[in-house]
Amino acid sequence: MHVAGAPSGDAIATRSAITRAGPGRGVSHGLERADPRRGAPRPRPVPDGGTTAPPAARAAFASFLGALRARNAPEGTVREYQRHVAEFLAFLDGHGVSWLAPDRGTLRAHLARLAERDLSASTVGGSLSAVRSFYRYAARQGWIAANPLLGVRRPRRPARLPRVLSLDEARQLVEAPTRFPAGQQDLLLRDAALLEMLYATGMRISELAGLTIDRVDLERRRLRVVGKGSKERELLFGRPAAGALARYLRRRPALAVGRARSARLFLNAGGGPLTARGARMIVDRWVRYSGVPAGTSPHTLRHSFATHLLEGGADLRSVQHLLGHANLATTQVYTHLSDATLRSAYRAAHPRSGRARAAGRSG
Structure with a gap:
């Protein structure tokens, strides 16, 4: 040139x-x-x-x-x-x-x-x-006819794996409001329910903020959320989350005193609908109080939910549905099996892993 x-x-x-x-x-x-x-x-x-x-x-x-x-x-x-x-x-x-x-x-x-x-x-x-x-x-300067490198963009860096909480860290965070020595009981119950539901369902923070009471079936421990692309999916939650949610719902009317009734499940301190930003601030506050690693976010709980399901034996397709992903490849980015889990699976399944060979000889 x-x-x-x-x-x-x-x-x-x-x-x-x-x-x-x-x-x-x-x-x-x-x-x-x-x-x-x-x-x-x-x-x-x-x-x-x-x-x-x-x-x-x-x-x-x-x-x-x-x-x-x-x-x-x-x-x-x-x-x-x-x-x-x-x-x-x-x-x-x-x-x-x-x-x-x-x-x-x-x-x-x-x-x-x-x-x-x-x-x-x-x-x-x-x-x-x-x-x-x-x-x-x-x-x-006229040394070349034109800049030959216009339009070049920096290469995409490989996605860094986000941090996933251990089982103990997840428990430490979601149970933090129940160990708080003092505070407005209505808000503590709300925060406990919010943290439990995020970890129990893996829902996005925006989905949690938009959740309405009529979409929650406490007896069957199921709820329906509207995710990306206005797609609805059903999520499950366990007894700890159900108990935290029931305790919050009994005290929820106290938060809404003097305000027009809101269909939203989670309310802010003023009785209005809790926004996604407000929910993030609640998570941030309990992250600091509980002592789990700094930088833990609602998305960390979502990643931890998926990883802990897989480590417990759930299949990838089921996790894909629960996370609301249209593409299975997206789900794979969200799931990070621990080294111990991978080693255990390898030793149990591969014919030349050592453990499998020893088991074969003993039979």
């Missing part, structure tokens, strides 16, 4: 000192053509193997860094761009790709390599920004 007549490395190095761009323009935008009356910026050492790049690339790189400094870019930003662009130039050189003709696939491969090193998303994004900025500058 080299423009006919593009300058050689020596020409780039001797012609480029960058005039300041107009006020208010970003570091990576508005870089003007060099003023031939000024000398070129002195090349600085290029870190991370960038010195292996051809002389023309090194000269263009030095010119780019000089342009950043001429724009009064913070030195930390200049060093960061220097490191990122040097890494990319070294990557090109190592793969036999001309610095004048990288394509989007080359940049994506470089970013994927960074992601594989488990660098943070901000580091990978910083590399993308720096490299695109360098080639934007090269295009404005």
